[in-house]
Amino acid sequence: MAAPQTYEAVNEPILDFKLGSPESKKLEEALKRLENKIVDVPIIVGDEEIRTKHVQHQVRPFDHRKPVATFYYATPEVIHKAIDTSLKVRKEWERRPQEERSKIFLRAADLLSQKYHMDILAATMLGQGKNIVQAEIDASAELIDFLRFDVMFAQKITEYQPISPDKRTLNTMTYRGMEGFWAAVCPFNFTAIGAHLPMAPALVGNVCLWKPSDTAVLSNYIAFQAFREAGLPPGVINFLPSDGPVFGNTVTSSPDLAGINFTGSAKTFKHLWKQVAENIDIYKTFPRLIGECGGKNLHFIHNSADVESVVMGTIRAAFEYNGQKCSACSRMYVPQSLWPKIKSQLLQILKEVKIGSPLERSSFVTAVIDDKVNFDHSLSSLSSNRHFARIKQYLDFVKSDPSHTILAGGGCNDEKGYFVEPTLIETKDPESRMMTEEIFGPVLTVYPYPDEQFEQTVSLAAHTSPYGLTGAIYTKDKEVKAYLRDAFRDAAGNFYINDKCTGSVVGQQPFGGARLSGTNEACF
Secondary structure (H helix, E strand, O other), rough: OOHHHHOOOOOOOOOOOOOOOOOHHHHHHHHHHHHOOOOOEEEEEOOEOOOOOOOEEEEEEEEEEEEEEEEEEEHHHHHHHHHHHHHHHHHHHOOHHHHHHHHHHEEEEEEEEHHOHHHHHHHHHHOOOHHHHHHHHHHHHHHHHHHHHHHHHHHHHHHHOOOOOOOOOOOOOOOOOOEEEEEEEEEOOOHHHHHHHHHHHOOOOOEEEEEOOOOOHHHHHHHHHHHOOOOOOOEEEEEEOOHHHHHHHHHHHHOOOEEEEEEHHHHHHHHHOOOOOOOOHHHOOEEEEEEEOOEEEEEEEOOOHHHHHHHHHHHHHHHHHHOOOOEEEEEEEEEEEEOHHHHHHHHHHHOOOOOOOOOOOOOOEEEEOOOOOOOOOOOOOOOOOOOOHHHHHHHHHHOOOEEEEEEOOOOOOOOOOOOEOEEEEEEEOOOOOHHHHOOOOOEEEEEEEEEEHHHHHHHHHHHHEEOEEEEEEEEOOOOHHHHHHHHHOOOOOOEEOOOOOOOEEEEEEEEOEOOOEEEOOOOO
């Protein structure tokens, strides 16, 4: 393996899993292993496995009668123990050369590419409801890319040294980890992000508490095992499934909190930020807060657009992984002159889209994650609400509001799994809640705008949503393209031209957003 100082990352190949292929056979074997057992996932503090009386279960979202894992909530005492354990190992870990730390995570990438590849895919499919395609993109390619590209980025950051203007003076810069510990609050929807949030601080010399999502515990635990097998010392990252408020209250009340790495809802991130602000006088250092908080992402269509590109890009952006991506297309603006043709093609494709188990290759849409508001899985007081029911409430609102028309879908059924039909809605109100609020489900709302009101609609679309994560425009007109690029400059961190607003690839498109979508860091 190349030394980190000369290391150049490349993207992990994405396997296609054709029927009868070697990778398909290996995945089938892994699925059979996991299907026939309930994995016991302990809390890990240092080298110690801990099981509390607060027993929880991760179930299959597409068959919620079948658990995939049993896990345990950490108590405040266990979380404090993890903090103390992290701080005890911090000095030795922080003083290790960057090259040594990098080699550990490069070994982890190799393990996830080989030994753990099929197990983490199977866990993501069973526990998070991803079909083969979405699981391979996420739990394999993106996670491995995060590890390898982070090593390359760390090398590039730390290679800089200040100038020394004469021979009598030698100026040097030492890069060190932060004093204290980091807390990683992780989402369900990307196994890659779940593992990346604790790993990234650790790579550059920090210690971290890893709070996995309740509905991604199994896949995250497999990634943690790969880190440890690769040589990550005990205590550098502690694995702490926890009740959200308990975890948040405990870490934000510790004087040693150095930072929070967060992916989830804006409401929850605000709550964390307020807790940190209220406790600011107790901290030994000012905690850093990094957040990626979702979006209300748009496709804006000009009347010069290629209709086929619009239709195919929108179907994928809105409905892949059931719309449970922070980058998913949730609102679309279409000129009235193109709307009949675009609508007809969207409806034709939606007739053919299959909703079902992710274990069936033909399933394009599967079940939403669960019956809780688990798109943030963290610390919000809303954690007792229901995710499935929340999406249903939006659809019930649409059915009762005369300014909206359901063109396709709209059905919900949670008898066996948490299934929501891919839903296409037409609205007469471009400022309705369906155009402004994050739904985090397979629901797309379209506003057909008068062609002559193009500029007014552009301005409306750019300022309607409090979010600013991703956006896409479709146009063949060069002047319009330049105009829209400028108009949506502050409305999207990731901006696509004649392409869907989802699917950023590590190292190729930075990922991050402003406004209520997060703290504007580019997350590789």
